[in-house]
Amino acid sequence: MASLRLVKVSKSYGNVRAIKKIDLQVKDGELMVLLGPTGAGKTTTLRSVAGLEHPEEGEIYIDEIKVNDLSPADRDVAFVFQNYSLYPRYTVFDNMASPLRAHGIAKDEIEKVVRKTSDILHITHLLQRKPEHLSGGEMQRVALGRALVREPKVFLMDEPLTNLDAKLREEMRAQIKRLQKDIKATFFYATPDQAEALSMADRIAVLRDGEIQQIDSSSKIYNHPVNMFVASFLGSPGINFISCGYKKGGILDVGPGIFNVTLSPSQREEVERKVVQPQLVFGIRPEDILVNKENYSDWINSEVDVVELMGSWNVLSLKIKDCFVKARVPADFEVEMGDKVKVKFNISKIHLFDSSTEKAIF
Ligand SMILES: Nc1ncnc2c1ncn2[C@@H]1O[C@H](COP(=O)(O)OP(=O)(O)OP(=O)(O)O)[C@@H](O)[C@H]1O
Ligand SMILES: [Mg+2]
Numbered sequence: 001m002a003s004l005r006l007v008k009v010s011k012s013y014g015n016v017r018a019i020k021k022i023d024l025q026v027k028d029g030e031l032m033v034l035l036g037p038t039g040a041g042k043t044t045t046l047r048s049v050a051g052l053e054h055p056e057e058g059e060i061y062i063d064e065i066k067v068n069d070l071s072p073a074d075r076d077v078a079f080v081f082q083n084y085s086l087y088p089r090y091t092v093f094d095n096m097a098s099p100l101r102a103h104g105i106a107k108d109e110i111e112k113v114v115r116k117t118s119d120i121l122h123i124t125h126l127l128q129r130k131p132e133h134l135s136g137g138e139m140q141r142v143a144l145g146r147a148l149v150r151e152p153k154v155f156l157m158d159e160p161l162t163n164l165d166a167k168l169r170e171e172m173r174a175q176i177k178r179l180q181k182d183i184k185a186t187f188f189y190a191t192p193d194q195a196e197a198l199s200m201a202d203r204i205a206v207l208r209d210g211e212i213q214q215i216d217s218s219s220k221i222y223n224h225p226v227n228m229f230v231a232s233f234l235g236s237p238g239i240n241f242i243s244c245g246y247k248k249g250g251i252l253d254v255g256p257g258i259f260n261v262t263l264s265p266s267q268r269e270e271v272e273r274k275v276v277q278p279q280l281v282f283g284i285r286p287e288d289i290l291v292n293k294e295n296y297s298d299w300i301n302s303e304v305d306v307v308e309l310m311g312s313w314n315v316l317s318l319k320i321k322d323c324f325v326k327a328r329v330p331a332d333f334e335v336e337m338g339d340k341v342k343v344k345f346n347i348s349k350i351h352l353f354d355s356s357t358e359k360a361i362f
Contacts, residue, residue, distance in 0.1 A: 002063035002153035009058030036207030042190035084143030283351030299342035
């Protein structure tokens with residue numbers, strides 16, 4: 001296995017700048033997730049690493065060897081394509097065996113590796129079938145299997161689980177992660193699914209409009225997003241944003257005029273050090289809002305507008321004067337539309353952004 005490094009890599013299609021000066025490093029044995037919405041440039045980045053696209057600018061290193069001028073075959077990467085393409089005339093077994101045959105591996109060994117990989121992916125019962133007799137999710141797992149039988153320097157995976165149902169997808173996330181750790185493989189894995197990224201990644205690189213926004217561990221990205229885009233792209237239901245102003249003495253005037261939040265001394269220091277303009281955005285994740293039916297005098301008055309049952313928890317849409325926020329509460333917290341409840345914000349978990357640059361103040 002090997003490390004992967006991109007230095008200021010840019011790729012345009014005509015006048016569309018698909019990726020712009022991408023800088024990132026995937027360490028040897030690391031699972032790095034490239035997370036971003038549709039059109040962000042994930043496939044373009046992966047295809048550039050594989051040698052299927054030629055960036056007009058920047059360098060790509062695999063194992064610290066510059067590969068820009070190497071053919072795809074000489075880069076020794078395994079690619080799971082977003083639009084998985086299988087050999088239609090081959091059986092599943094032969095599809096999975098083909099990369100091993102191409103490397104002259106012995107028949108017994110091929111048999112062993114294909115069986116082991118197909119067991120992990122739950123496709124052993126399909127080994128004798130041809131792709132035309134498979135469902136989309138089965139084809140996707142065969143494509144994944146065809147990559148996983150090999151031991152390339154780097155695995156490149158472009159949304160390999162998108163066609164699976166939710167239950168299988170969750171199981172596959174865990175299986176892939178375990179396999180990746182077992183074989184100490186280097187994975188560069190693209191997905192638009194924030195839950196998949198959070199659950200699988202050693203580190204996440206968030207991509208927007210071809211530009212990297214933040215590269216960090218899952219918990220850092222989730223708890224300390226660098227800007228409003230990253231804050232809103234991760235988490236479900238998403239973070240609440242409300243305009244606010246800053247009043248001397250460490251008070252946020254949220255709404256403005258809806259409610260006040262008193263900052264901690266360290267938060268206050270950050271604001272006074274960084275804030276140059278008065279327009280700010282207050283951010284709070286739904287799980288960081290405390291909701292209570294008791295009439296605590298120092299909590300904020302609100303009214304339940306909508307209750308969404310999610311199974312193990314509920315999402316409440318709460319009305320605080322003219323402002324709506326979503327809060328996540330335990331499933332046994334029983335309330336109905338129109339109920340009066342009190343809310344309080346977990347002060348250590350609040351976020352504050354500059355509204356013009358959208359950058360985080362803390
Ligand atoms: N062959 C192409 N010709 C022209 N424009 C392209 C081409 N491939 C991609 N693009 C454009 O480049 C940008 C990035 O596309 P890319 O496929 O890399 O995004 P993505 O993050 O993989 O999206 P998705 O999640 O939908 O797969 C988009 O604006 C897209 O329209
Ligand atoms: Mg794509």
